[in-house]
Amino acid sequence: MIAGDFLAERPLILRDLKSLYSPKAERIIRVLLCNPGKNWKVKELADESGVSLGQASNVKKILQDQELLSGKRGELSLEQPVSLLQEWAENYDFRKNRIQEFYSFKSVTNHSCCSIYKSHGLR
Numbered sequence: 001m002i003a004g005d006f007l008a009e010r011p012l013i014l015r016d017l018k019s020l021y022s023p024k025a026e027r028i029i030r031v032l033l034c035n036p037g038k039n040w041k042v043k044e045l046a047d048e049s050g051v052s053l054g055q056a057s058n059v060k061k062i063l064q065d066q067e068l069l070s071g072k073r074g075e076l077s078l079e080q081p082v083s084l085l086q087e088w089a090e091n092y093d094f095r096k097n098r099i100q101e102f103y104s105f106k107s108v109t110n111h112s113c114c115s116i117y118k119s120h121g122l123r
Helices: 023-034 042-049 053-065 081-091 110-119
Strands: 069-072 075-078
Touching: 023 042, 023 053, 023 081, 042 053, 053 069
Parallel strands: none
Antiparallel strands: 069 075
């Protein structure tokens, strides 16, 4: 530190997760439900979901508190995928989605749709 220069200390602000069903939290839930038997590290789950490490940690804590997720030796696994899916379905609001319509003169398969979505940055 150079004499005369002071670094302002910022207070540590801990933000609680407002909802397990916020868009970013739902990304984590989707990843977990699509891979129910997989063991995850928090960083891997955050990377796969496209959310921050802090967001993934907050979701992990809530799911562990609800006994839907267990953690052993630094790895997490979804213990009750059916319960999580049922709870998510009860809290899901389709109106939050952005709806887009497409048409094609060619035959379209799920695989071709996925390629088109990815090429346009859609998930």
